[in-house]
Amino acid sequence: MPVIDRRSLQHFDWVLAGLSVAVLGIGLLNLYSAASPGTETGLPAMFRRQLIALGVALLAMVTVIAIDYRRMERWAMPLYVATLVLLASTLILAPLTRGNRSWLIYGPFSLQPAELAKLGLILAMARYFQRNPPSEIHHLRELLGPALLAAAPVGLIVLQRDMGVAVLTLLIAASYLPLVRIPARAWTVVAGAALLALAGLWEFVFKDYQRGRILDFLDPSRDPLASGYQAIQSKIAVGSGGLFGQGYLQGPQTQLQFLPTQHSDFAFSVWAEEWGFAGCCVLLAAYLGLLLWGLVVAHNSKDRFGAMLAVGVVGMLFWPAAINVAMVLGLAPVIGVPLPMVSYGGSQLLASLIAVGLLHNISMRRYIF
Amino acid sequence: MEHLSGTEAPIEGRLRLIGALVTLVFALFVGRLFELQILEGAVLQQRSARNSVRTVRLEAARGEIVDRAGRVLATTRPAFELQVVPNDLKNAQLEYEALGQLLSRDPEQLREAVGQPRGRSRFQPVTLADDLDWQQLARVETHRFALPGVETRVRPRRYYPQGQLVAHLLGSIGEVRQDQLEKASFAGYRAGDVVGQSGLESRYESHLHGHAGGRNVVVDAAGREVEVLDEVAQKPGDRLVLALDLDLQRAAAQAFADVPEGEPERIGAAVALDVHNGDVLALVSRPAYDPNDFAGGIDAETWQKLRDDPLQPLRDRAIQDHYPPGSTHKAVVAEALLAAGVITAETQTFCPGYFRYGRRTYRCWKRGGHGWMNVVQALKQSCDVFFYTHGVELGIDRLAHFAKSFGLGRRTGIDLPGEASGLVPSSSWKKEHFHQVWFPGETVSASIGQGYNLYTPIQLAVSYAALANGGKVMKPRLVLRLESQDGEVQTRVEAQQVGHADVTAEALALVQRGLTAAVEEPGGTGGRARVPGMLVAGKTGTAQVVGLERTQGMKEEEIPFRFRDHAWFAAFAPADNPQLAVAVFIEHGRHGSSGAGPVVRRILARWHEEQLAAGPPTLGGG
Numbered sequence: 007m008p009v010i011d012r013r014s015l016q017h018f019d020w021v022l023a024g025l026s027v028a029v030l031g032i033g034l035l036n037l038y039s040a041a042s043p044g045t046e047t048g049l050p051a052m053f054r055r056q057l058i059a060l061g062v063a064l065l066a067m068v069t070v071i072a073i074d075y076r077r078m079e080r081w082a083m084p085l086y087v088a089t090l091v092l093l094a095s096t097l098i099l100a101p102l103t104r105g106n107r108s109w110l111i112y113g114p115f116s117l118q119p120a121e122l123a124k125l126g127l128i129l130a131m132a133r134y135f136q137r138n139p140p141s142e143i144h145h146l147r148e149l150l151g152p153a154l155l156a157a158a159p160v161g162l163i164v165l166q167r168d169m170g171v172a173v174l175t176l177l178i179a180a181s182y183l184p185l186v187r188i189p190a191r192a193w194t195v196v197a198g199a200a201l202l203a204l205a206g207l208w209e210f211v212f213k214d215y216q217r218g219r220i221l222d223f224l225d226p227s228r229d230p231l232a233s234g235y236q237a238i239q240s241k242i243a244v245g246s247g248g249l250f251g252q253g254y255l256q257g258p259q260t261q262l263q264f265l266p267t268q269h270s271d272f273a274f275s276v277w278a279e280e281w282g283f284a285g286c287c288v289l290l291a292a293y294l295g296l297l298l299w300g301l302v303v304a305h306n307s308k309d310r311f312g313a314m315l316a317v318g319v320v321g322m323l324f325w326p327a328a329i330n331v332a333m334v335l336g337l338a339p340v341i342g343v344p345l346p347m348v349s350y351g352g353s354q355l356l357a358s359l360i361a362v363g364l365l366h367n368i369s370m371r372r373y374i375f
Numbered sequence: 376m377e378h379l380s381g382t383e384a385p386i387e388g389r390l391r392l393i394g395a396l397v398t399l400v401f402a403l404f405v406g407r408l409f410e411l412q413i414l415e416g417a418v419l420q421q422r423s424a425r426n427s428v429r430t431v432r433l434e435a436a437r438g439e440i441v442d443r444a445g446r447v448l449a450t451t452r453p454a455f456e457l458q459v460v461p462n463d464l465k466n467a468q469l470e471y472e473a474l475g476q477l478l479s480r481d482p483e484q485l486r487e488a489v490g491q492p493r494g495r496s497r498f499q500p501v502t503l504a505d506d507l508d509w510q511q512l513a514r515v516e517t518h519r520f521a522l523p524g525v526e527t528r529v530r531p532r533r534y535y536p537q538g539q540l541v542a543h544l545l546g547s548i549g550e551v552r553q554d555q556l557e558k559a560s561f562a563g564y565r566a567g568d569v570v571g572q573s574g575l576e577s578r579y580e581s582h583l584h585g586h587a588g589g590r591n592v593v594v595d596a597a598g599r600e601v602e603v604l605d606e607v608a609q610k611p612g613d614r615l616v617l618a619l620d621l622d623l624q625r626a627a628a629q630a631f632a633d634v635p636e637g638e639p640e641r642i643g644a645a646v647a648l649d650v651h652n653g654d655v656l657a658l659v660s661r662p663a664y665d666p667n668d669f670a671g672g673i674d675a676e677t678w679q680k681l682r683d684d685p686l687q688p689l690r691d692r693a694i695q696d697h698y699p700p701g702s703t704h705k706a707v708v709a710e711a712l713l714a715a716g717v718i719t720a721e722t723q724t725f726c727p728g729y730f731r732y733g734r735r736t737y738r739c740w741k742r743g744g745h746g747w748m749n750v751v752q753a754l755k756q757s758c759d760v761f762f763y764t765h766g767v768e769l770g771i772d773r774l775a776h777f778a779k780s781f782g783l784g785r786r787t788g789i790d791l792p793g794e795a796s797g798l799v800p801s802s803s804w805k806k807e808h809f810h811q812v813w814f815p816g817e818t819v820s821a822s823i824g825q826g827y828n829l830y831t832p833i834q835l836a837v838s839y840a841a842l843a844n845g846g847k848v849m850k851p852r853l854v855l856r857l858e859s860q861d862g863e864v865q866t867r868v869e870a871q872q873v874g875h876a877d878v879t880a881e882a883l884a885l886v887q888r889g890l891t892a893a894v895e896e897p898g899g900t901g902g903r904a905r906v907p908g909m910l911v912a913g914k915t916g917t918a919q920v921v922g923l924e925r926t927q928g929m930k931e932e933e934i935p936f937r938f939r940d941h942a943w944f945a946a947f948a949p950a951d952n953p954q955l956a957v958a959v960f961i962e963h964g965r966h967g968s969s970g971a972g973p974v975v976r977r978i979l980a981r982w983h984e985e986q987l988a989a990g991p992p993t994l995g996g997g
Contacts (some may be wrong), residue, residue: 141386172391184396242412248416248506287405294401301394305387313386320393327399335407 019369022299026347026362028292029114030060032138032277036152039255040276041350052350065360070363074371079311082133086155089126092119093162121357123159124178128154128361136311140185145369152182164295169207170341174325176203182314182322241336244278246280251282267360270341273349289348290331298361303369312368319361322346324339326354386520389973400482429928431993433751435585436531438612440545440575442621442872443654448541449576454532454671458500461492463524466804470522477514478504500526505671510880533569533670537621539663540628543691544575544619544853545932547669572669574691575615575853577792583867584855585612613865614858623647626981630974631661642686643961643971644693644832644943647978650840650947650956652870653849656976662688694789697797697829698960701916702757702900703945704778704824704995706842706886709750709897711777713766713882720885723747726760730819737819748920752887756899757915759823766822771813772819779879781838782848783830788873791849797834800827824916836958839945841876843912843953848874890914903972904946908987912953913946913968913975922962939963942970955982 034056035132041050049057078085096119134151143149156179164170183196208217246252278286297320304316323346330345344351346358431816438656440449459477466472467486475482490499507527515527533542533548549572555561560581564570570584571577588609611880631641640661647657662684668677681689690696728744730737739759745752753761766774778784784799798804800821802813820826820995830838833851842850850871857865890912893899918941941966947956957978964970 141389181393184393187388219794230957244408245411245415247412247416249413278412280410283408283416286412290401290404290408294398297397298394301390301397305390320397324397331404335404335411337403337407360603 007061010337013373014370017370017373018056019303019366022296022303022362022365022369025292025296025299026359027133029289029347032289032292033273033345035254036273036277036280036348037350039258040273042255047194050292055352056350056355059355063351063356064357065365067359071366071370075312075315075364075366075367076309076371078129079133080137082129086126086130089119089123090158090162093123093159093166095119097162097165100299118161118176119160119350120166120168121353123163124175124322125357127156127159127175127179128315128322130181131187131318132311132314135182135185135314136309139310140182140314141187143186144188146188146195149186149188152179153180158289165206170329170343172207173341174329174343177325178318178321181317181324185317237336237340240272240334241273243272243275244335247278247280247282247285247286251278251280251285254280269342270350271330271340273335274331274345277348281333293327300365303365303372306372307368308372312371315364316368319365323358376513380642381903383396388500390533391914420847433588433590433607433609434531435587436611437533437548437569438579438585438614438860440583440615440617442465442596442617442619442624444621445616446621448537448617448619448621449533449535449545449666450539451531452534453529454505454514456502457504457507458502458526458528458530459489459512460500460524460526461489465523465596472501473518473522474515474525477506477518478511480504505530506532523692533666533814535670537668539665540624541619542663542666543660543693544574544617544658545666546576546578546791547572547664547666547673548576549669550672555711573689575617578790579615579854579857581617583612586610587946612861612862612895614862616855618649618656618852618855618859619658620647620985623657623978623981624659624675627659627974628661629659631659633977637876641961641964641970641974642692643964644691644696645957645959645974645978646693646832646836647982648836648849648851648956649838650849650953652835652843653840653852654855654870655851655853656955656982660690660692662686664688666899666957684768691791691793692960692962693832694787694791694794695831697795697831698943699826699918700824700828700830700835700943700944701941702759702824703835703914703916703917703943703958704830704947705754705757705762705830706836706890706914707778707781707783708762708766708769708774708822708824709754709886709889710781710842710876710878710882711774712769713750713885714777714878715769717765717769717775718750720881722748722765723749724753724764726758728760730760730763732763732816732819734766735816744860744891748982749835750885751889751892754766754914755892755899756894762822763819767815767818769818769822771818771965772801772921774802775799775804776820777877778828780848781872782874782876783832783834783838784828787831787833787851788871790853791832792979794833798829825919832958832960835943836956838876839947839958840956842883842890843947843956844876845880845883846876847872848876850918885951887912887953890946894946894952894969901944901946901972902974903969904944904979906976906983909979909983910950911946911947911948911979912950913944913957915972916943917965918943927978944971944975946975946979948982955979 034053037056038050038053042051069315131152134155137146138151156176160172160175160179163175180200188196226346274286274289277289281288300316300320300323304313304320307313307316326343329338329343330349333340333343344354346354377848379619395866436451437449439447441447457474459470459474471482474480474485478485488503492501504511512527515525519525519527532631535545548569550570551561551566551570555564555570556564556566561570568587571580576583579749588607590606593605627645627647629641629901631645634640639913642661643659644661645659646655648654649656664681668681673681713720723994725747726739726741727743728739728742730739735832740757745756745758745760746760748756748758748763752758763907771890774783778799786794787794788794800813800817802970805811805813805827809951817826821828837848850873852868852870854868859865891910893915894901894904894911900915901911904911904913920938920940940963942961943959944956945956947953957975959971959974959978961970961974
C-alpha cells in the first residue's frame with residue numbers, strides 16, 4: 007500500500023513545491039482576469055471550473071507522491087498500454103469537436119486522453135532507458151525501441167486529427183535524444199526522419215486552416231483577418247504591457263476580449279499586458295526554475311529509472327511552454343497549445359500536476375537505499 | 376540498484392546540456408519581451424489605448440448570374456446598413472426617438488433591439504436596419520452629427536432582378552450554418568458569411584463567392600481610421616453564364632399564371648431543352664418564392680410561411696419530385712416494342728375497349744374501343760389496349776432495359792442539388808424492395824405508365840430529346856461558362872452525351888410519326904399543343920392520384936382538387952427537324968391535353984417566334 011515513511015517526508019522537496027505553487031498561483035490569478043469580462047457577479051464560470059480541476063489534480067498528485075516510484079517501473083508498460091487504449095477509445099467514442107476527436111465526455115466531465123498518454127509515454131521511455139542505459143547507446147538502430155514506443159501514441163493522436171498535440175508528443179519523446187551517444191552521422195538521419203515526418207503531416211494530415219496558420223506565420227500579410235489577426239492583437243497586448251503592465255484587471259485588450267482564446271492559448275499575453283515586462287520575467291523565471299530543478303532531481307536520483315522519468319517530466323513541461331510562449335510572442339505560428347499550469351484546461355492541469363508529483367516522488371526518495 | 380549521483384558522469388554532462396538549451400530558449404523569450412514591451416512598448420501602448428487595431432473586412436461581391444444573352448438574373452448591389460455602437464450612444468433616449476422618426480419605426484422597438492449589453496459587446500455594433508432606402512439614408516446622414524454612436528455602412532447585397540421568375544434555378548443564399556463551417560469545403564469561411572444554400576447559388580458557391588479581403592487599421596477613439604497597417608484586396612466572384620433563355624422562361628412562367636377566371640393558378644413544372652446539346656432553355660417550377668427574400672437573411676415570419684405552405688413553393692418540382700408518367704410513357708414503350716421486334720410498323724391490333732388478362736379486365740380510356748390500330752395510330756389516339764397487349768409480350772424486364780436506355784429512372788446529372796432519381800421498375804427491383812415476384816398483370820399497367828414508374832419532369836424532357844435527336848441521351852446543360860468579372864472565360868462547360876437509347880432509326884421515325892399525328896392530325900389527343908406554322912410532335916399523359924373508386928360517379932368539377940389527376944405533356948418541335956424538347960407537368964391538372972397542353976403551346980410558340988425573328992432556321996448542331 008502507498009505509504010510515505012517519515013524519512014521521505016523529512017526530505018520533502020520544498021524548492022520544487024515553492025516553484026510549482028508560484029506558477030500555479032500566477033496561472034489562477036491570470037485566469038481570473040482573463041475570464042472575468044462578461045461576468046456579472048461572483049466568480050467567473052471558467053475560474054470556478056478550473057478550481058475544481060485543480061482540486062482533482064492535487065488529489066491525483068498526492069496519490070502519485072505516495073506510491074514509491076520504483077513500483078511504477080513494474081507498472082510502466084501496463085500504464086502505457088492503458089493510456090493507449092484510452093486514446094484509441096476516443097476514435098470510437100469521442101464526438102467531433104472543432105474538427106478533431108480528442109475529448110472523452112461523460113456528463114459534465116470531459117477528458118483529453120492525449121494528456122495522459124504523454125505520462126504513459128514517459129513512464130515507458132524511462133523503463134526502456136533503465137534497462138538500456140542511454141549513455142551506452144551508440145548506434146541508431148538501438149533507438150528503434152523508443153521510436154516505436156513514441157510512434158504508437160503519436161499515430162493514434164494523428165488519427166484523432168489533433169496536430170498540435172501529436173507534434174508535442176513527438177517532441178517530448180525527442181527530449182531523451184541529448185542523452186544518447188550516437189555518432190554525428192546518425193544525427194543527420196534523425197534530422198532527416200524528423201523532416202520527413204513533418205512533410206508527411208503537412209501533406210496528408212494537416213487541414214487547410216492549419217496549413218493556413220503556418221503560411222500566415224511565414225507571410226503575415228497573406229490573410230491579416232484570420233490567424234494574422236490573432237498574432238497582431240497578441241503582439242499589441244504584449245507590447246502595451248510596457249515595463250510594469252497596465253495593472254491587474256486593467257488590460258484593455260484583455261478586458262475587451264480582443265483575443266478569442268485569451269483564457270487558454272493566449273493566457274500569457276493577458277499576463278504580459280497586465281503585468282508588463284517585470285511580471286513576465288517573474289513568470290518565466292519561476293517556470294525556468296521549475297524545469298532546471300527537474301533536471302537537478304534527475305541528477306540526484308539514486309537510480310536511472312528515476313532520472314529518466316524526471317527528464318521526461320521536464321520535456322513534458324518544457325515543450326508546450328516553449329511553443330506557447332513563442333506563439334504569443336509572434337515567434338511561432340498560431341497553433342493551439344496551452345501553457346501548462348497557467349492556461350485554462352483541466353486535463354492539461356491534471357497531467358502537469360501528476361508530472362510534478364512524479365518529480366516530488368523521485369526527489370523525496372533520493373536517500374532511500 | 377546503482378546510485379547515479381556523481382557516479383555516472385556522462386549523464387551529468389548531458390543533463391547540463393539540456394539545462395543550457397532550456398535556459399537559452401527562455402533567454403530568447405526575455406529578449407523578445409524586451410523588444411516588444413520596452414523598445415516598441417510605447418507605440419503599441421498607444422495603439423491599445425486608442426482602441427487600437429480593428430480589422431475591417433472588405434467583402435467580396437458575389438459573382439453575377441446571367442442568361443445566355445447576358446441578361447442579369449442575379450447581381451450584387453450596395454445596401455446601406457444602419458448600426459448602433461451601444462457604448463458610443465451619448466444620449467440614448469433622444470437618439471432612439473430621433474432614429475424612430477428617421478426610420479419610421481417605434482423607438483421602443485429600437486431600444487429593445489439594442490438592449491443594454493455589457494463588457495465587450497458594448498463595442499459591437501448592432502444592426503438596426505439592413506437596407507436603407509435613399510431617403511432614409513439621406514435623412515440619417517444629414518443628422519449624423521447629432522447622433523453619436525450611429526453609423527451607416529455599405530455592404531454588397533444579393534439582388535435578383537427577375538424576382539420569382541428564375542427562383543428554383545438560382546436557389547437562395549443565407550448565412551453559413553455551423554455544420555457547414557466544420558466542413559473542409561468551407562475552410563475559409565467565417566460565421567456570418569453569406570453562402571449559397573440551394574440551387575446554383577449553392578452548387579457554384581466556390582466560384583460565385585470570391586474572396587473577402589481585409590484591412591487592419593488603427594482607429595482613434597471616434598472610430599476614424601488613422602493608419603492602415605496592411606490590406607488584402609477583395610476578389611469578386613466569377614460570373615456564371617447560363618444556357619437559359621430568359622424570354623422562353625418568362626413565356627413558360629406566364630403560361631402557368633394565365634388561367635381561366637376562378638381557377639387556381641397552375642402548380643407544376645416545365646422544362647425546355649435544346650435536343651442537340653441538352654441546353655436547359657427554360658426550367659420553371661410553380662409555385663415559386665422570391666429569392667430576394669433571402670438576400671438579407673430571411674426573417675422568421677417569411678421563412679415560416681414558405682416552409683409551412685402546403686403547396687411547398689421551395690421545392691423544385693422540375694427535378695426534386697417524381698411522378699408516374701402516364702401515357703407520355705407510351706412513346707418509349709413503342710420504341711421498345713419496335714426495337715425488340717415484338718411489333719413492326721404493320722402489326723395491327725384490335726381494341727374492343729378492354730383487355731382481358733388472367734382473371735382481370737383492363738379498360739381502355741375509350742370505353743367503346745378504338746378498333747384496329749397500328750403503332751402510329753395507337754400513339755396518335757393513345758390507345759391503351761394496343762400497349763397492354765404488346766407490353767405483356769415484351770415483359771417487364773425488357774421494357775425496363777429500354778426505358779433505362781433513355782435515361783429514365785436515374786438522375787440526369789443536371790447541375791443542381793437535390794435531384795430525385797425516379798424509378799423504372801423491373802422484376803429484380805420488386806424482389807429487392809418488396810420481396811415479391813413480379814406479377815405479369817403489373818406489366819399491363821406499366822406499359823401505359825401507370826405502374827410503379829416515376830419520372831421527374833427533367834428526365835421526361837431528356838427522354839423526349841433523345842426521341843427527337845436520334846437516340847442521344849444528353850446531360851442537361853445549365854451552365855455554359857464561368858467568366859471572371861472582366862469577362863475572361865475561366866471554364867467552358869461542354870455538351871455531354873451520357874448514353875444512347877437502344878433503338879433503331881426506323882423505330883424512331885415511326886414513333887415520331889405517331890407523336891406528330893397525335894398533335895397535328897384531327898382525332899389526335901394532343902391537338903392543344905398545335906402552333907401555327909410549325910409541326911409539333913407530342914404526347915399527353917394523365918397520372919392517377921387516387922384509385923377510380925374514390926371518385927366514381929362524381930362529375931369532374933366535383934372531384935376535390937387534391938384527388939384530381941396530374942397532367943403531363945411532353946413534346947418536341949419542329950417535328951420535321953427537331954430542335955426543342957419540352958416536358959410539362961401540372962399537379963392535379965386533370966388531363967394531359969387540357970391541363971398541360973396550353974403551357975406546352977405557349978413555350979413552343981414563343982420559341983417559334985424567336986426562330987422567325989432570328990431568320991431562317993439553322994440545322995441541328997450548336
